[in-house]
Amino acid sequence: MHPYRRFSLAERDRRWKAVRQRMAEENLAAIIAPPNPGNSTDWQADARYLSHCGGGADTSIGVVFPLEGEVTVVATSAQERWGPLVQDWVADVRTVNRQFGAAMGERLRELGLDGQRIGISGLVGGTRTPEGTIMHGTYEALVRAVPNASFVEAGELMQDVREVKSQEEIDVLQCSIDLVERALEAQLAAAQPGVPDYVVWAETMHAMFRRGSELSVHFNWISGDNPGRTLTRPTARPLREGDLILGEIEASVIGYRAQRLPVVAVNRCPPVIRDLSVIHGDMYAELLEVLRAGATVREAIAATVDITRRIAPRSGPLAGLKASLILHGRGLGDDRPLVLTKLGGDPFYGATERAMEAVFPEDGVYICKPAISTADGVFQFAWGDTVRVTARGARRMGRMPHGVQVSEPGSFTDWPTDVTVLSGGA
Structure with a gap:
């Protein structure tokens, strides 16, 4: 298997048992976790939670999780990207050429679930998704495949299970926050007067990725003398002594992202x-x-x-x-x-x-x-x-x-000037 960090089979069994217990209580024959890699892959967290498939900034993964029977993953180039060389949780991994709804609907028919009660994660609102997360076309394909099924929201069920973390999950989150704090050390070293804001951001992010953090990760960032609310990305302004840098910084370990909201002052506070x-x-x-x-x-x-x-x-x-x-x-x-x-x-x-x-x-x-x-x-x-x-x-x-942490006065000049987005060339 490729050398990725993984959760154990015992962790898989713990999750599957907990989810299926809740499914039995709510009379669900299956849960659909549809693909949607939006919001730094937040919106397909349930698919990754159930399958251990996922990872990467633009990966779309769908899962059919039955109350009884084999779990199925649908994806593009599925065997190469999510087969037995990558994970050992799910054996039924199907390449579907992005026809996710049709493929998940076919699996529901194989399981004989037309006419049954089926949960969909993201059918309606979540914490940040009041309009749901399933694509309209994906939902329509499911309805066509099993027209007599009753589809209901399953997001809260999944949140009930996911909110309490196992020791394996806590250990991974601890690794994530440790990566973030190494990033903050790099930020303090680079936060000097005259250094462009985006350079300090890049040094911060680089410190996490060179230690193995995945993409995607969420971040917000802003700097200034009294900057207020964070922006979605850094600017090109050179830092000044006494500036503050505010940011929401996350590292991703098997998709798990701890977060810090630090305050860094440039040389003086x-x-x-x-x-x-x-x-x-x-x-x-x-x-x-x-x-x-x-x-x-x-x-x-x-x-x-x-x-x-x-x-x-x-x-x-x-x-x-x-x-x-x-x-x-x-x-x-x-x-x-x-x-x-x-x-x-x-x-x-x-x-x-x-x-x-x-x-x-x-x-x-x-x-x-x-x-x-x-x-x-x-x-x-x-x-x-x-x-x-x-x-x-x-x-x-x-x-x-x-x-607040104050950067020690020092010298930082290690950034490229040959080609930048501001100059458009050398």
Whole structure:
């Protein structure tokens, strides 16, 4: 077999048993996990979770997962890319020349499931996908293949199983956050005045990929003297002393992506950001104690706001600090919940409103990245790490210290100038 990192057959059996138990409870004869590599492959996480097939920035994988019978993977160049030289979970791997719906429908007919109740992952809304993720043509092909079947949403069933992580999954997520922290070390070395923003980003990403991270990974990035919300990619502006670099950084290990939201200051940190960082650290430590198994999303949001209000200075420029919470699942893809609130704690996204009473399970893994802001909203400090929920509270999986990190003054000149997107040539 090609030397990829893999999960064990015991991990496969654990997952399949848990999913099939839920399927029996909901009277599902099969689950369809359709191909959709969108959003950094988040939207076909269920297909990879069930099959151990997937990986790469543009790979489309579909899975037919029956309550009884052999699991089937449909893909392009399936045997070469996903056969026994790549994974040992699924033997029935079929090349379908991108006619995914027709091929999955044919498999349903082989299983004799016309007229049965069949779940589709992504038929309707998910945490970030209120309109679903299955392609219209794929769905139509399934309906034509088994016109008497009853199709229902299976995304929540899969989330129920996926939210609690096994030790193998936690170990892989730990490797992911370790890669991210090596990337942050590279970022600190490159973050010098005069270095283009995109060069520092490239050094950050390179440090992960040269250690084995997969594509695709999610990232956001921005730099400036008071940059605010992150952008979707770096700019060409040269950094200046005192700039801040904010980014959401992920590494991918077998598709599992831990995340960090670091704050890096170029050679010196503005005093107000330093002071906000200290207060944020005190709030963060208390918040992790609240994030114990059995706590609800509503309680986590309230704690973020209440702790910040209690520990904020009573006078001076930092009096009346406001707080918000961003928290979402970490794992193979678009893991629940998705907690997004405004400063003051009000949710502003439908998936957050639906999740207010959701309970954090033991061994759930999340990126927890609250923000605090001055009362006038001019200055904000957001920072986050991937955390694992235990019975006694959440535990950070990263090892770097909390708070703003300041790059030491130095020299960094190692970037190409012969051809750039700005010049269009030499």
